[in-house]
Amino acid sequence: MVAAREPSQKVHTYKDIEFTLKKSERKTTSIYIERDGSVSVLAPKPFDMERVQATLEKKRSWIYRNLAEWEDLNRTRVHREYVNGESFLYLGRRYQLELVKTQGVPLALKQGKFCLVKDLVPKAERYFQEFYKNKLKPRLDERIDQYAPRLGVSPRRVKVMELKNRWGSCSATGMINVHWKCAMLPLSVLDYIVVHELSHIENPNHTPAFWRAVEKALPNYEEQKKWLKFNGAGMSL
Ligand SMILES: [Zn+2]
Incomplete structure (x- = not known):
């Protein structure tokens, strides 16, 4: 994977995972995928390398999954010149x-x-970002109003924002965030993102029950999911 890094940060390696160490105020060790696609490990000081490595080992598949998602979103970033006809x-x-x-x-x-x-x-x-944000919010609210009753849920708050490497997210308390880039998507795909995040209110993880809920509200969701996987990567400003 290609990722820019702060030159001053020391890069450590565990098996094939490159990461930087950051000091955590808490006693726990946790892993983050940064905005640039690099891996950071937050750990209490003094750093205990064995513990850091054990955490990386435990989270290995999570790290790979998230790096793959990050690459999907950033692989074909468009270079913009803002000239006539673009x-x-x-x-x-x-x-x-x-x-x-x-x-x-x-x-x-x-x-x-x-x-x-x-x-x-x-x-x-x-x-462009402002345009997308402003246009997306009312459409999003309208889609939420349509699908939330079908799923028997009601989100506490819905926000359009910059979400780094995700199209949408849903917190445990029912707050839904949607990336402004969703304004670029066909409405049918936006519906899939809406239904996906709404379904997370009752099912936080991607369990069979979660996908059953998605399918109930959106029987053709597989098609939209595939479309997003295939076309989503090239969608950037
Ligand atoms: Zn999800």
Whole structure:
């Protein structure tokens, strides 16, 4: 896997896992996949290498699964130049970019084109993110309202945000977070993410009961799941 790292951090190796050690305030040893796809081990000081290695061994399959997911999301990161004719996804469709001199807002979807004020190109990424966030929230709320009663659950809060390497997440207390990138997905795939996270309210893990709940609310979920696995990687700003 390809990952950028802070040059100052010492990289340790355990079998084929590269990791950096960080001091934990707590007595427990835990593992994180960082935003750049590197592995960090949080451990109390002084570092006990045997304990660190034992934790890595125990969490091996978890680490591999998460690194694979991270790579899926970042493998084909698009390089953006924000020039006329470049295409951007919105709800599963591609729209071309047109740079304009002026308009009421920095970025708007008008007559089948993404129109961006030319002078604001240096901040284009931010405006696209804002556009996606603002457009996604009401759609997401609408989908939640549709599917939550079918699953017999009610989330405590739903938020659109930057989620690093996940499309969505659901906390034990029923708070659902969805990545703003979901605004790029076709609505049928967004539905799968909504149903997936709603199903986690009652089933925190991916158990057979969890998948049964997903299937009950969304009988064709396998199709959407595959679509996401296959196409999700290339979706970035
Ligand atoms: Zn899940």
